[in-house]
Amino acid sequence: MNLAYRDVRHNLGRFLLTCFGLSLLLGVVLSMIGIYRGLVEDALTLVRTPAVDVWVVESGTRGPFAEASRIPGDTREAIARLTGVTEAGSVTYQSVETLLMGTKLRLYVVGYEPGRPGGPDRITAGRPIGRSHYEMVADRRSGLALGDRLPLGRNTFTVVGLTDGQVSSGGDPVVYLTLLDSQKLQFELAPPAARRELARGGGQGGTDTINAVVARLSPNASPENAANATRRWKHLSAMTQDGQETILTRSVVERARKQIGLFTTLLLIVSAVIIALILYTMTMDKIREIATLKLIGAADRTIIGLILQQALAMGAIGFGFGALLITTVKDYFPRRVVLQPEDGLALGAAVLVLCVLSSALGVRLALRVDPANALGG
Amino acid sequence: MQAAAGNRPLVRVAHVSKHFGAGETRVDALRDVSLEVQPGQVVALLGPSGSGKTTLLNVIGCITEPSSGRLELDGEAVYDGRWLRGDLRKLRLEKIGFIFQFHNLLPFLSSTDNVAVVLSLAGLGTAAARRRAVELLDYLEVGHRRDAMPAKLSGGEAQRVAIARALANRPRIILADEPTAALDSERARIVMDLLRKLATEQQAAILAVTHDEKIFDRFDHIFHLRDGRLDNQEP
Numbered sequence: 001m002n003l004a005y006r007d008v009r010h011n012l013g014r015f016l017l018t019c020f021g022l023s024l025l026l027g028v029v030l031s032m033i034g035i036y037r038g039l040v041e042d043a044l045t046l047v048r049t050p051a052v053d054v055w056v057v058e059s060g061t062r063g064p065f066a067e068a069s070r071i072p073g074d075t076r077e078a079i080a081r082l083t084g085v086t087e088a089g090s091v092t093y094q095s096v097e098t099l100l101m102g103t104k105l106r107l108y109v110v111g112y113e114p115g116r117p118g119g120p121d122r123i124t125a126g127r128p129i130g131r132s133h134y135e136m137v138a139d140r141r142s143g144l145a146l147g148d149r150l151p152l153g154r155n156t157f158t159v160v161g162l163t164d165g166q167v168s169s170g171g172d173p174v175v176y177l178t179l180l181d182s183q184k185l186q187f188e189l190a191p192p193a194a195r196r197e198l199a200r201g202g203g204q205g206g207t208d209t210i211n212a213v214v215a216r217l218s219p220n221a222s223p224e225n226a227a228n229a230t231r232r233w234k235h236l237s238a239m240t241q242d243g244q245e246t247i248l249t250r251s252v253v254e255r256a257r258k259q260i261g262l263f264t265t266l267l268l269i270v271s272a273v274i275i276a277l278i279l280y281t282m283t284m285d286k287i288r289e290i291a292t293l294k295l296i297g298a299a300d301r302t303i304i305g306l307i308l309q310q311a312l313a314m315g316a317i318g319f320g321f322g323a324l325l326i327t328t329v330k331d332y333f334p335r336r337v338v339l340q341p342e343d344g345l346a347l348g349a350a351v352l353v354l355c356v357l358s359s360a361l362g363v364r365l366a367l368r369v370d371p372a373n374a375l376g377g
Numbered sequence: 378m379q380a381a382a383g384n385r386p387l388v389r390v391a392h393v394s395k396h397f398g399a400g401e402t403r404v405d406a407l408r409d410v411s412l413e414v415q416p417g418q419v420v421a422l423l424g425p426s427g428s429g430k431t432t433l434l435n436v437i438g439c440i441t442e443p444s445s446g447r448l449e450l451d452g453e454a455v456y457d458g459r460w461l462r463g464d465l466r467k468l469r470l471e472k473i474g475f476i477f478q479f480h481n482l483l484p485f486l487s488s489t490d491n492v493a494v495v496l497s498l499a500g501l502g503t504a505a506a507r508r509r510a511v512e513l514l515d516y517l518e519v520g521h522r523r524d525a526m527p528a529k530l531s532g533g534e535a536q537r538v539a540i541a542r543a544l545a546n547r548p549r550i551i552l553a554d555e556p557t558a559a560l561d562s563e564r565a566r567i568v569m570d571l572l573r574k575l576a577t578e579q580q581a582a583i584l585a586v587t588h589d590e591k592i593f594d595r596f597d598h599i600f601h602l603r604d605g606r607l608d609n610q611e612p
Contacts, residue, residue, distance in 0.1 A: 001490060001493065001494055001497045001503055001506070003483075003485075003486075003494070006485045006486055006490070007485040009485070010484065010485030010526075011485070288481065289481075289483050289484070289485075292477075292481045292483065293483070293494075294466075295438070295440065295469065295475055296469070296470065296475060296494075296495050296498070296542070297466050297467065297469045297470025297471075297495070297498050297499070298466075298498050299463070299466060299498070302498065370440070371438075371440050372431075372435050372440045372441065374475070374477060374481055375431055375434060375435065375438075375440075375475075375477065375478075375554045
């Protein structure tokens with residue numbers, strides 16, 4: 001006879017309400033893990049999209065994402081001639097803010113040379129950029145649709161293609177422009193500033209500057225060798241794709257990772273305390289029944305089983321509800337929430353362990369109940 | 378009234394004392410108490426509040442260890458140094474049935490399951506336990522309420538279910554703590570008649586703590602406790 005099940009069935013409404021409260025808490029824990037995964041995924045999406053092997057940036061920097069990097073526009077030609085390099089492309093990256101129908105819109109602009117590495121990997125609607133100027137490919141998260149016209153800098157661009165899931169490490173949706181347009185957007189001075197430069201004899205200055213060169217290698221070429229060869233140019237630095245990904249995950253999103261990790265840990269501790277208090281209260285409510293059970297000859301394992309089974313049921317139901325809740329609403333979060341099965345399983349296992357540990361308080365109380373409490377009025 | 382005199386007593390308490398605390402805070406709950414209850418006897422334990430009735434019941438129920446003296450249940454010496462907590466639990470499960478003032482039925486189990494749970498604890502399979510539980514409920518004329526939850530039972534019905542639970546493992550000793558306190562006169566008499574019937578039919582020893590004067594005439598013996606001492610023993 002399963003006493004835990006009978007007790008739960010007797011107080012089903014209260015038990016389910018408790019489970020629901022716990023599920024909200026565990027849902028928040030799961031969403032925090034998902035937000036962290038999303039943060040890393042977002043950061044890596046941008047660096048993985050070009051599908052390249054080597055990143056060439058300004059010497060002494062770890063650009064173009066972790067630090068600013070500016071290199072001459074003709075660097076691509078030099079890199080393309082290195083042994084093992086099959087393709088190279090110049091790229092620029094910058095954050096901009098513009099207005100779309102009166103609403104502020106933050107975008108992450110990627111400039112690339114159509115036909116060379118650095119552009120979007122997959123267009124889900126429309127077409128890739130086909131003209132040299134004033135066309136853009138935008139991510140759906142920007143809210144832009146095909147045919148929309150968007151002012152950026154002193155020009156207006158038409159959306160000709162759409163991508164999915166392309167955002168920066170900061171969560172801003174990505175838009176792709178031609179390299180020439182993005183260089184103008186990033187490096188061309190505003191007319192008053194240009195006039196001032198002219199007045200002080202500085203000239204207008206060129207815009208043939210880029211943030212990085214990305215290079216693909218032949219299958220047999222070593223990215224490390226290509227990077228070492230690039231570093232011989234004193235004004236350039238290079239890193240492999242793995243190195244760039246490490247910088248992004250360990251440097252760019254490190255603080256956010258720690259912050260979320262700490263918060264998740266705190267939430268788990270809070271969950272453990274709450275589970276322990278719920279189980280303690282549930283045990284307190286059953287003191288007389290436990291005393292009666294002990295008096296009529298129930299073994300300690302029967303009492304422990306009663307509490308432990310309820311704790312595990314509460315944890316499992318709470319986690320199940322929480323996971324279902326977050327899976328349902330995750331797409332409504334402003335930032336990407338990535339729920340991975342292994343994270344869910346790990347949290348589920350952690351919750352069950354927490355339930356067992358948290359039930360210790362209730363079990364201790366139950367084992368200390370004197371059977372004599374059942375006697376008397 | 379009948380007593381199976383001459384038989385080996387089912388309950389034998391010899392020179393039992395129990396104190397709590399030490400020094401100035403020491404309380405002597407029982408002082409040199411001796412009594413015997415024979416098979417088939419229904420005896421009462423009477424005394425004012427604080428006289429030691431519950432402590433004596435706890436000692437006989439193997440819940441509280443006496444400070445000194447000897448306790449024998451069904452001819453077996455208890456608390457002689459060989460008994461572990463688990464052994465006492467098993468002894469309670471197999472040899473002692475408890476009846477409480479407020480029935481103490483488990484609120485989350487039906488009448489049948491409240492009785493069957495004791496049998497399950499003793500290792501009987503669920504189906505067999507439930508069969509025996511239904512038999513007992515029928516025997517105590519409360520079988521028609523076998524599926525009712527305790528909250529839906531009247532006081533008399535609940536007490537009869539509690540008695541069925543106490544009898545589930547066919548104990549030789551039944552300890553009752555104010556078994557009729559929560560019942561009206563009519564139901565109190567019915568419960569006492571029932572206990573008498575059990576004592577006679579199953580040759581059990583029944584020891585009840587009571588204040589209920591309405592049922593004094595239903596006992597074979599009444600033991601008076603005062604300040605932890607047994608005053609006298611009257612038929």
